Amino acid sequence: MAVLELANISKHFGAIQAVNDVSFSLEAGQVVGLMGDNGAGKSTLVKMIAGNFRPSHGIMRLDGAELIMHRPVEARQHGIEIVHQDLALCNNLTAAANVFLGRELRRGFGPLRVLDYKTMYRRAGEIFRELKSETRPRDLVRQMSGGQRQAVAIARTMLSEAKIVLMDEPTAAISVRQVAEVLNLIRQLRDRGIAVVLISHRMPDVFTVADRVIVMRRGRKVADKPIALSSPEEVTGLITGAIEQV
Amino acid sequence: MAITLDQTISQKQQSWMAKVLGSQTFWILVAVILACIFLSFATDSFATTKNLYNITRNVTFVAIIALGMTLVIITGGIDLSVGSVLCLCSMVLAVVMHAGYSIEVGIAAAIGTALVIGAFNGILIAYLDFPPFVVTLGMLSIARSLAMVASNNTVVFQFGPDHDKLLALGGGAWFFGIANPVLYMIVLALLIGFVLRWTRFGRYVFAIGGNERAATLTGVPVRKIKVAVYMISALSAGIAGIIQTGWLGAVTTNIGAGMELQVIAAAVIGGANLAGGVGTAFGAIIGAALIEVIRNSLGLLGINAFWQGTFIGSAIVLAVLFDRIRNFRLSE
Ligand SMILES: Nc1ncnc2c1ncn2[C@@H]1O[C@H](COP(=O)(O)OP(=O)(O)O)[C@@H](O)[C@H]1O
Ligand SMILES: [Mg+2]
Numbered sequence: 001m002a003v004l005e006l007a008n009i010s011k012h013f014g015a016i017q018a019v020n021d022v023s024f025s026l027e028a029g030q031v032v033g034l035m036g037d038n039g040a041g042k043s044t045l046v047k048m049i050a051g052n053f054r055p056s057h058g059i060m061r062l063d064g065a066e067l068i069m070h071r072p073v074e075a076r077q078h079g080i081e082i083v084h085q086d087l088a089l090c091n092n093l094t095a096a097a098n099v100f101l102g103r104e105l106r107r108g109f110g111p112l113r114v115l116d117y118k119t120m121y122r123r124a125g126e127i128f129r130e131l132k133s134e135t136r137p138r139d140l141v142r143q144m145s146g147g148q149r150q151a152v153a154i155a156r157t158m159l160s161e162a163k164i165v166l167m168d169e170p171t172a173a174i175s176v177r178q179v180a181e182v183l184n185l186i187r188q189l190r191d192r193g194i195a196v197v198l199i200s201h202r203m204p205d206v207f208t209v210a211d212r213v214i215v216m217r218r219g220r221k222v223a224d225k226p227i228a229l230s231s232p233e234e235v236t237g238l239i240t241g242a243i244e245q246v
Numbered sequence: 247m248a249i250t251l252d253q254t255i256s257q258k259q260q261s262w263m264a265k266v267l268g269s270q271t272f273w274i275l276v277a278v279i280l281a282c283i284f285l286s287f288a289t290d291s292f293a294t295t296k297n298l299y300n301i302t303r304n305v306t307f308v309a310i311i312a313l314g315m316t317l318v319i320i321t322g323g324i325d326l327s328v329g330s331v332l333c334l335c336s337m338v339l340a341v342v343m344h345a346g347y348s349i350e351v352g353i354a355a356a357i358g359t360a361l362v363i364g365a366f367n368g369i370l371i372a373y374l375d376f377p378p379f380v381v382t383l384g385m386l387s388i389a390r391s392l393a394m395v396a397s398n399n400t401v402v403f404q405f406g407p408d409h410d411k412l413l414a415l416g417g418g419a420w421f422f423g424i425a426n427p428v429l430y431m432i433v434l435a436l437l438i439g440f441v442l443r444w445t446r447f448g449r450y451v452f453a454i455g456g457n458e459r460a461a462t463l464t465g466v467p468v469r470k471i472k473v474a475v476y477m478i479s480a481l482s483a484g485i486a487g488i489i490q491t492g493w494l495g496a497v498t499t500n501i502g503a504g505m506e507l508q509v510i511a512a513a514v515i516g517g518a519n520l521a522g523g524v525g526t527a528f529g530a531i532i533g534a535a536l537i538e539v540i541r542n543s544l545g546l547l548g549i550n551a552f553w554q555g556t557f558i559g560s561a562i563v564l565a566v567l568f569d570r571i572r573n574f575r576l577s578e
Binding site for chain 1: 251252254255256257443444445446449452453455456457459460461463464465466523524
C-alpha cells in the first residue's frame, strides 16, 4: 500500500498557479526523483507535504488516512522530514542548535524546563558520525563549508525514524565526494523502508538512485514512470517541453 | 598521526579563553574597569561612596530598558518607542496614584499600559509586516502625546496615600546599602540572561534574528515570539518608568525624551548586532555602564558637558569597529 497519496493537489499564490492538479503516490522503500525546470512547482509541492503550506485544493492521505496539517511540527509528528532547498539554517547558531531547531530537547519538568545542551550535542555528534561528515556540533554554522552545512540540514531528517524524507536539491552546492555521500545516505534510507523524494537538477543523481521519476512542468505533472523505462533524453525533453506528456 | 572522524567531531573548536577574548562585551568590560581605575587616581571625587552610589543607580534606568531592547535587537528589530513608553507608564502610575488609588493599582495600571503598547507594536510588526522602525517611531510620538493628555501636561509630584511607599520603592536602599534600582536591574539581567541561554524561547529569539525564513520553515512560532519580544521591550520601559518615578518623586511629560538612543547605544556597545542574531543581557548592562562612566567622568574631570555626545558617539563607533575587525579576521 502507498505510504502517501496525493489526489488532485493544487496550490496557488494569488494569481500564480504554482502546483496544478497533481496526483501521485509514494511507496515505502522507494526513491522518487522529482524533476522540472526552475519555477515548475517542485519546492511548493514538497512544502505542502512537509506542512509548510496548505494545499488550495485536493487531499493528501498518509497510510490511507486523510492528512491535514497546519504546522511543520505536525508533519514531523507524522514521520515526514524535509531538507529545504536553501537548507534553512541559522548562521548565528551552532550545528547542534540548527539540527534541533523547532524540536529542542529539554530537561526538568513543568515550567522549569531548560534546554538540554549535553544531550543535543551528543545526539548531533552521533548523527554526523553516521553521515561520515566532519562536522562539530558546537561550531557555528557561519564558519562551515558547503558540505558541512548540507550535513546539518540532512541531520535534521535523522532525528527520529521517518516514514518519508523529502530532499529539495540536496546536492546543489556540494563537492563530488559529498554528492556520493548524500546518494549513499539516500540508499540507506531506502533500505530501511523509508520513502524518499529527491528533487534534483542533476540528471546523473536521479538516474543513479531513483526507482521512479516524476517530471513537472509549469505546475503540472507531465510524467511519472519507472526509471528503467525512461532515459535522460526523454526526461530532458519533458522538462523543456519538447515532449508534451508521457 | 591520522585524525579520525570521531576525534574531529568531538573536538572543541574554541577554548573557553579564546571565546572570552573574542567577545566585544569582555573588552568593553575591560574599558569600564580601566576607566574606573584611572578616575579613582585622577580625581578625589570618583571613588567616593556617594558617587559610586549615584553612578550605579543612574546606570539602571538605561540598563533595564537595554535588556528588553537587546531581545528586540537580537530578533533583528528595533524599538524606538521606549523613551515615550517610559514616560507614559510613569504618567499612568502618577495619575492613578494621585487620584487616590493604592500603589498596587498604580503599578498594575502602568504595567498593563506597557503590555498593551508592546502588543500593539508587536502585532503590527509580526502579523501585518510593518517595518519595526516605522511602527515604533509612530509609537514614540503617540505614547508621549498620550502622557500629555493623561496629565494635561502638568507635573505630578503627589502620589496619594501610598506616596511614601512609591518613593521608598525607587529611592530606597533596602539591601546592604545598594540602591534599589540596582537590585531590580541585577534581578532582571539574571532573568533575561537565563531566558536567552536556557529556554526554548531564548533559542527562538536568536533563530529569528539569524534567519527568519529558516525559523518559519522549521516550525518556530515566529510571529508569537516577535509579539512577545516587543511586549518585553515595552514592559522593561514600563518597569524603568515605575522605578524612576519613585526615585525622582515627580513626573513630567518630558522624562525619557531621547532615551531610546541611549538605550540602543548601550545595547550596541555591549555587543548586540543591529543586523540581528547576536546579543547578551550582560552586554546590555556593561554598555549602559560605559555610557554612564563616560558621562560621570567628564563632569568630574571638569570637561565641558558639550563634549559628552562626542565621547559617547565615539564609544559606539569604536565598539562596533572592534566587531568589524574581528569579523574581518574570521573571514580571512
Ligand atoms: N511563497 C510564495 N509566494 C508566492 N509565490 C511563490 C511562493 N513560493 C513559490 N512561488 C511561486 O510558485 C512557482 C513555483 O515555485 P517553486 O515551487 O519554488 O518551483 P521550483 O522549486 O520547481 O523551482 C514560482 O512561480 C514561484 O515564484
Ligand atoms: Mg525549488
